[in-house]
Amino acid sequence: MAFLARDGKSVYYEHHRGPNRPVVLVHGWGATSECWDTTLTALLTAGHEVVLIDHRACGRSDRDFDDVSVAAIASDVVALVRELGLDRPVLDGWSFGGAVVVAAAAELGDAVSGVVLTGGATPRYSATDDWPHGGRPEDTEAVIAGLAADRAATFRAITAAVAAKPLSDDLNEAIWLQFMQTGAKAAFGLRDLVDVEQRELLASLAVPILSLHGTDDAFVPISGARAGIELARDGRLVEFPGCGHAPFLEDPATYQTELLRFLDQA
Numbered sequence: 001m002a003f004l005a006r007d008g009k010s011v012y013y014e015h016h017r018g019p020n021r022p023v024v025l026v027h028g029w030g031a032t033s034e035c036w037d038t039t040l041t042a043l044l045t046a047g048h049e050v051v052l053i054d055h056r057a058c059g060r061s062d063r064d065f066d067d068v069s070v071a072a073i074a075s076d077v078v079a080l081v082r083e084l085g086l087d088r089p090v091l092d093g094w095s096f097g098g099a100v101v102v103a104a105a106a107e108l109g110d111a112v113s114g115v116v117l118t119g120g121a122t123p124r125y126s127a128t129d130d131w132p133h134g135g136r137p138e139d140t141e142a143v144i145a146g147l148a149a150d151r152a153a154t155f156r157a158i159t160a161a162v163a164a165k166p167l168s169d170d171l172n173e174a175i176w177l178q179f180m181q182t183g184a185k186a187a188f189g190l191r192d193l194v195d196v197e198q199r200e201l202l203a204s205l206a207v208p209i210l211s212l213h214g215t216d217d218a219f220v221p222i223s224g225a226r227a228g229i230e231l232a233r234d235g236r237l238v239e240f241p242g243c244g245h246a247p248f249l250e251d252p253a254t255y256q257t258e259l260l261r262f263l264d265q266a
Helices: 033-045 070-084 096-111 137-149 151-162 169-179 186-194 199-204 222-231 252-265
Strands: 002-006 009-016 020-026 048-053 090-094 114-118 209-214 235-240
Touching: 002 070, 009 033, 009 070, 020 033, 020 070, 020 096, 020 252, 033 048, 033 169, 033 252, 048 070, 070 096, 070 186, 090 096, 090 252, 096 114, 096 186, 096 199, 114 252, 137 151, 137 186, 151 169, 199 222, 209 222, 209 252, 222 235, 235 252
Parallel strands: 020 048, 020 090, 090 114, 114 209, 209 235
Antiparallel strands: 002 009, 009 048
């Protein structure tokens, strides 16, 4: 097991070496790097170098970090890319991880070759007067309150909302078990996401951006993905009809095809 030292604590990561374009996979809020298992297999089969990371307070990373914000987790991704000496990797972030990789890519500049947003919670997660595509802060607070009152049941409800297409009972259980590994402080990261504003940051990225987004996403509406990709200098949106928040689990064959095509071109 490999760990990155950060703020006197440890962030778990995996580094799978390969001859082709490096990819850094950044999971969504409350999940773990295990969510990428089928994506990882496809990337390794295609010869890619792959790095996975568990967010602060998630999975096998320490749970007692004081700072679990998008910016802090993005700084971990930046540090990991530099420590491993990755050669212009592509950063792929799911949900909350989408905001993380946008922030990390802005910091790394031309040291990355592309960004993939998988149901990415960017450029905003919550709605404002001039961004009507997100949820309400009070909805996020209700989730946080639910976690404090009945963590297991709240994560069951979140698991049930992840996909619009049916997933197997085993896969749903695996997702729930990942959520149940999350430390209590991860809730502060979700609260931080409510106020994250990345419209200017997203527009500033000079690398290609691929957005892979389900049309029936219950967490990040497709309208936000459509509006967000319009801000990118070099962006392309692939919509997954009938899929929810996890197209890589709901339609893995199409997801992997689109991801590998993007990697070949990056």
